[in-house]
Amino acid sequence: MSAPQVFGWCPGALRPMMSGDGLVVRLRVPMGRLSPDQIRRVATLARTHGNGMIDLSARANLQLRGVTTDSHAALVDGLREIGLVDADLAAEARRNITVTPFWQDGDDSHRVAQALARALSNDGAPVLPSKFGFAIDCGERPVLTRTSADIRIERSAAGLICRADGAEVGQSVRVETAADAALTLARWFLDTGGVTDGRGRMAAHIATRGAPVGSDTAPLPTAPVPEPGMTPQGTLLGFAFGQTTAESFAQLAELGALRLTPWRMVLIEGAAPSAPLPDFITDARDPRRRVQVCTGAPGCRQALSDTRDAARAIAAHLSPDSDDTIHISGCAKGCAHPAPAPVTLTASHDGHFTLIRHGRAGDPPQSAPLTVTQIQDRRL
Ligand code: SF4
Numbered sequence: 220m221s222a223p224q225v226f227g228w229c230p231g232a233l234r235p236m237m238s239g240d241g242l243v244v245r246l247r248v249p250m251g252r253l254s255p256d257q258i259r260r261v262a263t264l265a266r267t268h269g270n271g272m273i274d275l276s277a278r279a280n281l282q283l284r285g286v287t288t289d290s291h292a293a294l295v296d297g298l299r300e301i302g303l304v305d306a307d308l309a310a311e312a313r314r315n316i317t318v319t320p321f322w323q324d325g326d327d328s329h330r331v332a333q334a335l336a337r338a339l340s341n342d343g344a345p346v347l348p349s350k351f352g353f354a355i356d357c358g359e360r361p362v363l364t365r366t367s368a369d370i371r372i373e374r375s376a377a378g379l380i381c382r383a384d385g386a387e388v389g390q391s392v393r394v395e396t397a398a399d400a401a402l403t404l405a406r407w408f409l410d411t412g413g414v415t416d417g418r419g420r421m422a423a424h425i426a427t428r429g430a431p432v433g434s435d436t437a438p439l440p441t442a443p444v445p446e447p448g449m450t451p452q453g454t455l456l457g458f459a460f461g462q463t464t465a466e467s468f469a470q471l472a473e474l475g476a477l478r479l480t481p482w483r484m485v486l487i488e489g490a491a492p493s494a495p496l497p498d499f500i501t502d503a504r505d506p507r508r509r510v511q512v513c514t515g516a517p518g519c520r521q522a523l524s525d526t527r528d529a530a531r532a533i534a535a536h537l538s539p540d541s542d543d544t545i546h547i548s549g550c551a552k553g554c555a556h557p558a559p560a561p562v563t564l565t566a567s568h569d570g571h572f573t574l575i576r577h578g579r580a581g582d583p584p585q586s587a588p589l590t591v592t593q594i595q596d597r598r599l
Pocket residue numbers: 223513514515516519520521522523548549550551552553554555
């Protein structure tokens with residue numbers, strides 16, 4: 220088995236990434252919000268210029284799959300018409316912001332995120348590694364703590380703080396100063412050697428160098444990851460295995476505007492859906508929620524097996540008495556769940572997976588390669 224390849228950058232709309240099923244075009248949707256018209260238009264564009272499959276990433280971005288080099292320019296034109304493309308590549312690369320989906324018009328998260336997006340669009344904004352990102356999470360309790368980000372604006376007992384990822388405490392800020400503080404922290408990261416060969420993440424830097432001076436305020440305790448169903452801000456609907464089709468995505472426009480979340484769910488603003496939506500998860504006990512699965516073959520060129528069909532088949536035979544997470548990975552890289560999981564199934568070759576308990580996808584296998592049927596029989 221060859222070692223998985225590590226890419227040092229993330230795809231965008233203007234710089235897509237070639238994958239096993241064509242180009243992946245990732246949309247950094249401003250404030251993570253799509254109006255009903257934008258939902259319909261994105262669905263049409265995904266069908267017209269891609270293969271119609273739409274992913275929801277772990278940083279609350281949408282990915283349109285199966286785009287061809289010939290269709291990419293027309294897709295970008297269509298996305299630009301509905302305000303989903305930045306002015307240029309540099310602006311797109313810098314605007315790597317995840318916002319709590321529970322923001323409200325004019326609240327702290329909204330104001331800080333808008334100010335940070337403006338600050339990052341300036342020519343003098345720091346040039347950061349491609350995976351370096353910001354989390355704006357100023358609700359009553361942080362909800363994005365488990366979401367990948369390098370600089371976090373969060374709430375403390377006394378107000379807002381700007382915290383380097385990996386540090387336990389941050390610097391007190393106000394709504395008006397939070398964006399500047401975030402950029403100052405980003406410059407500190409650059410100036411203190413956080414980047415090597417164009418790559419670097421804040422938590423790794425903090426681990427070797429310690430937190431910056433002036434950080435002394437802890438964030439409020441993290442809120443649990445929300446579950447599908449009603450919330451005070453609307454209804455959370457899960458994407459089974461993090462993916463849906465353009466046809467199913469277009470159905471969401473009938474329900475209202477949506478917010479993208481990093482939990483493989485969308486938040487429908489307002490009322491609950493009145494009709495059943497079989498392609499989406501509406502029940503927290505749905506067994507598909509236990510399964511974390513990566514793109515796998517044919518979408519990922521590093522994959523040693525299909526993963527999503529395997530996930531569907533395995534999810535249909537899970538034990539009703541367990542709620543352990545099951546991580547299905549197309550190779551040892553473990554993109555879908557980098558942390559250890561109670562059960563990990565790592566592809567060894569086509570249609571076969573080795574089992575690892577309480578480990579990561581790249582850990583030594585604890586079983587011989589198993590077929591999907593053999594895995595089903597284990598009633599995980
Ligand atoms: S873990 Fe999955 S998505 Fe990531 S590189 Fe391996 S096969 Fe591809």
